[in-house]
Amino acid sequence: MDKFIKYAEEQGCEFVEIKGDKILSNSISLENNEVKELATKQSNLFSVRVLHQHKLGLASSNKSDIKLLVDQAIACAKVNDQVIDLSYISDLKGVVTTKFKINPRSIDLEEKKKKLLNLAKLKKIQSLNLTYRDTSREYNLINSFGCDLKFNDVSTTFIAIAFAKKNNLIEQAWKIERNHIGYELMEKAENVVKKVMTTASSLLEAKQAKGGNFPVIADQKLGGVFCHEAVGHACEADAILQKNSVFQNKLNKMVANEKLSISDNGTIISNGWVPFDDDGNRGRKTLLIKKGILTNYLHSLETASIMKVQPTGNGRAQDLSSRVIPRMTATYIENGDSKFEEMIQEVKNGYYLKNSAGGQVNPTNGEFLFNSVYGYKIEGGELKEMVKKVSLTGIILDILPKICLIAKDLKLGSGSCGKSGQLVPVADGSPHILIESAKVGGAA
Amino acid sequence: MINEIKAYAKSKVDSYEIFFIENNINSYDFNKDGINFTNTKNSSALAIRVFLNNRIGLASVDTLSKYKDCVETAIKIAKLNKKDEKFKSFAKPSESYKKVQVNTKELDDLQKEDIQKFIREIIKQDIGITEANYLKGSIKRNIVNSEGIDKEDTSSFNSLSIELKDWENSLSFSTNNIFPIKIKEVQEWIERTKNLKRKKEIKSFKGDILFSEEVFGDLISAPLTFNLSGENIFYKKSKLNQLDKEVFSKKLTIRDVPLEPNKISTRSFDSEGIACKNINLIKNGVTKNYLFDSYYGNLLNKEGGNTFRTGSSSPIIGLSNLIIEPGIKKDLIKEMDKGIFVRSLMGVHTMDQVTSNFSLAVYEGFYIEKGEIKYPLKDCMIAGNLFELLNNITEISKDQKDTGDGWLIPKILCKGISVIGE
Numbered sequence A: 001m002d003k004f005i006k007y008a009e010e011q012g013c014e015f016v017e018i019k020g021d022k023i024l025s026n027s028i029s030l031e032n033n034e035v036k037e038l039a040t041k042q043s044n045l046f047s048v049r050v051l052h053q054h055k056l057g058l059a060s061s062n063k064s065d066i067k068l069l070v071d072q073a074i075a076c077a078k079v080n081d082q083v084i085d086l087s088y089i090s091d092l093k094g095v096v097t098t099k100f101k102i103n104p105r106s107i108d109l110e111e112k113k114k115k116l117l118n119l120a121k122l123k124k125i126q127s128l129n130l131t132y133r134d135t136s137r138e139y140n141l142i143n144s145f146g147c148d149l150k151f152n153d154v155s156t157t158f159i160a161i162a163f164a165k166k167n168n169l170i171e172q173a174w175k176i177e178r179n180h181i182g183y184e185l186m187e188k189a190e191n192v193v194k195k196v197m198t199t200a201s202s203l204l205e206a207k208q209a210k211g212g213n214f215p216v217i218a219d220q221k222l223g224g225v226f227c228h229e230a231v232g233h234a235c236e237a238d239a240i241l242q243k244n245s246v247f248q249n250k251l252n253k254m255v256a257n258e259k260l261s262i263s264d265n266g267t268i269i270s271n272g273w274v275p276f277d278d279d280g281n282r283g284r285k286t287l288l289i290k291k292g293i294l295t296n297y298l299h300s301l302e303t304a305s306i307m308k309v310q311p312t313g314n315g316r317a318q319d320l321s322s323r324v325i326p327r328m329t330a331t332y333i334e335n336g337d338s339k340f341e342e343m344i345q346e347v348k349n350g351y352y353l354k355n356s357a358g359g360q361v362n363p364t365n366g367e368f369l370f371n372s373v374y375g376y377k378i379e380g381g382e383l384k385e386m387v388k389k390v391s392l393t394g395i396i397l398d399i400l401p402k403i404c405l406i407a408k409d410l411k412l413g414s415g416s417c418g419k420s421g422q423l424v425p426v427a428d429g430s431p432h433i434l435i436e437s438a439k440v441g442g443a444a
Numbered sequence B: 001m002i003n004e005i006k007a008y009a010k011s012k013v014d015s016y017e018i019f020f021i022e023n024n025i026n027s028y029d030f031n032k033d034g035i036n037f038t039n040t041k042n043s044s045a046l047a048i049r050v051f052l053n054n055r056i057g058l059a060s061v062d063t064l065s066k067y068k069d070c071v072e073t074a075i076k077i078a079k080l081n082k083k084d085e086k087f088k089s090f091a092k093p094s095e096s097y098k099k100v101q102v103n104t105k106e107l108d109d110l111q112k113e114d115i116q117k118f119i120r121e122i123i124k125q126d127i128g129i130t131e132a133n134y135l136k137g138s139i140k141r142n143i144v145n146s147e148g149i150d151k152e153d154t155s156s157f158n159s160l161s162i163e164l165k166d167w168e169n170s171l172s173f174s175t176n177n178i179f180p181i182k183i184k185e186v187q188e189w190i191e192r193t194k195n196l197k198r199k200k201e202i203k204s205f206k207g208d209i210l211f212s213e214e215v216f217g218d219l220i221s222a223p224l225t226f227n228l229s230g231e232n233i234f235y236k237k238s239k240l241n242q243l244d245k246e247v248f249s250k251k252l253t254i255r256d257v258p259l260e261p262n263k264i265s266t267r268s269f270d271s272e273g274i275a276c277k278n279i280n281l282i283k284n285g286v287t288k289n290y291l292f293d294s295y296y297g298n299l300l301n302k303e304g305g306n307t308f309r310t311g312s313s314s315p316i317i318g319l320s321n322l323i324i325e326p327g328i329k330k331d332l333i334k335e336m337d338k339g340i341f342v343r344s345l346m347g348v349h350t351m352d353q354v355t356s357n358f359s360l361a362v363y364e365g366f367y368i369e370k371g372e373i374k375y376p377l378k379d380c381m382i383a384g385n386l387f388e389l390l391n392n393i394t395e396i397s398k399d400q401k402d403t404g405d406g407w408l409i410p411k412i413l414c415k416g417i418s419v420i421g422e
Helices: A002-010 A066-079 A109-120 A183-205 A220-235 A237-241 A301-307 A340-346 A396-402 B002-012 B064-080 B112-124 B183-194 B213-228 B230-234 B294-299 B386-391
Strands: A013-031 A034-052 A055-061 A093-097 A127-143 A148-166 A169-179 A212-218 A262-265 A285-290 A330-333 A349-354 A359-362 A367-371 A374-379 A382-388 A391-395 A403-406 A411-419 A422-430 A433-441 B015-031 B034-052 B055-061 B128-145 B150-166 B169-177 B205-211 B254-256 B279-283 B322-324 B338-346 B357-369 B372-376 B381-385 B393-402 B408-420
Touching (some): A002 A013, A002 A066, A013 A109, A034 A066, A055 A066, A066 B034, A109 B064, A148 A183, A169 A183, A183 A374, A183 A382, A212 A220, A212 A340, A220 A237, A220 A285, A220 A367, A220 A411, A220 A422, A367 A396, A391 B357, A396 A403, B002 B015, B002 B034, B055 B064, B169 B183, B213 B230, B338 B381, B381 B386, B386 B393
Parallel strands (some): A055 B034, A093 A148, B322 B408
Antiparallel strands (some): A013 A127, A034 A055, A148 A169, A262 A330, A411 A422, B015 B034, B015 B128, B128 B150, B357 B381
């Protein structure tokens, strides 16, 4: 690869980065007790990123013609209007290998299929979809500043979707388990299947929530998605540079209840694990909010260079063909000192909302919306009837001071985050949290 | 090379299907200060499905040259699979294929310099662009199978997504087209962003909601695909499980029209090589047709022709170009006594496509009283069930709008929907 770096430098590049990615995945999906698809996928991708006359260009292809990619990346850079100087370019070297108890490659597909078919026998509802996938990846990154990294990764995914039906009413519930671990992830599979079936069946009997402003307790998953959507995105430095975040000019200022601390942590083995980011910088823990005070933004190499700070190991891209931008890794609310039972007792008339069906945020003005999968009414400090999926909406800077109680039962879950047309795997989590008042969507 | 793959697959298995796709995309990121990142992507995928001793196997690789590996892996997978008694055959050639008109000359002629000029023209407009991306790309498909299908086509597209900011308000817009995107479209978006000043809260009520063309398209897209999918009909997961049954308001007619000329999803054949047809999905509130691939089509004695593929995946059932038939009245705001006009919703992707219950925040909406727009809305949600909403349509506008995905949709007025405000 040195000859291509030399070639790019001869063409006037101040920085050259060459990446290669080899991915092999196996997947099995079941519809009830029938195998719907058994498939295997192999792909190679190569990319070259250059800084040419202070302009950034990227080219990628399945073909390993690196010289052509250098030429294409330079041609791309020449189109730009804006110039940039890159600082703190990584010179990190090393090999990272995912640790696992059971190598998915050591179990043949036949056995994996049998495992899934056995799980399908648990079916007690209208329909059950199960998907298993394991992926192995060899990722190489080198740059002209001496960075030379290799990541031998393994990840395993299990997805269960349950459909319950009663007369013409159909309800669904699902759960996705994904982590950088081996086949041992499937130890959780039976519980996951039972849980989604129970949730889907219970939803058939659940009532519609009444809309309005109420105190709300969010469980670990909903709290996690809240902290990802409402706080994490607003801390991404590209949003700050675009003047597109409610946290602009708020560093070292009180933005939340003093009980609240939020971190982004790429070092935890989770769906958001980033041993090194796509700029070649080491993943790390970054405290975003410390006791209510905004303490940090999340940076890629590009945003850190513009803002003249150190990168935080948050430069990520969906794949080698995509631009590296600031993204979260594992983002979570730190444990507090309350108990879940105490929180319930605090609420006279409100909701306990569980699980997440996704969310969206407008970082400019801080408007957000999150959907829970289901919940319970709370009356007089006691949990009452189940309610169907309801949404929670509000303004970030209004709601952060209203998170008044935080439990000490933090759990991380896996998710997928979309931004600028790119999807990356992330983790998010939280202990149970009590929000004094939030707008809940339901019947008027 | 495709002939070589055909010969190799033929020597190894009973029947096969070869799908090859090549994408070339040039992407430009820009903001109010100019273009800041340019990217070129060339990618391809070869997916081979084989049928051997009544078992199906699917494998994919990234380039044509790895075809032997791909066939061998697909065979290995098939051997692991259990017998599929439901599988009849890969898609059979259709009796005839309609030639479709797709005029991409204007877009194909567009040079890098023209794109730079267009982007600079956008930047010149007097508005804060926080983030924007322009893409120009082409896709080439080859579909060949042992039943005699041998089809090839290419298509071109360009897309623009942009986030505009005016004071504390920002709105995101996007459009796809086979013709070069025009600056006029961006100017309309700028006007909409500027119109969001002086937002006010309203009290909760149940009333009329007028949905803009884009919002209505967004709302129905996923639930309609889910509930009309032949696969979900087969597994009894759909709420629309009976044809010729009145399920929605009589005013509603929805058509899937892949043969409509010059649209983003215009195509003569689908991703299995089956001829596409224009069909009524809903006619005057009555379910008329479902969407099929060859597998579930064979099982329910229907024709396929409604699939899409990204490359390495199996064919996925989906909607192509969609048309909702227009109504009679021109200005629906005048018809409203008290209600809201919704032009953008937050979190539509979080809507439960199975139950079709929704509870969504209004991003861009206006309070309407006595036939007049009063002010933009702040902190407002709408909630209900899409199926009930489609039964409560009171008016459909005379004018339709191309919503940027090749969909032609009028404005839709519905009654009795929960608006959650203060």
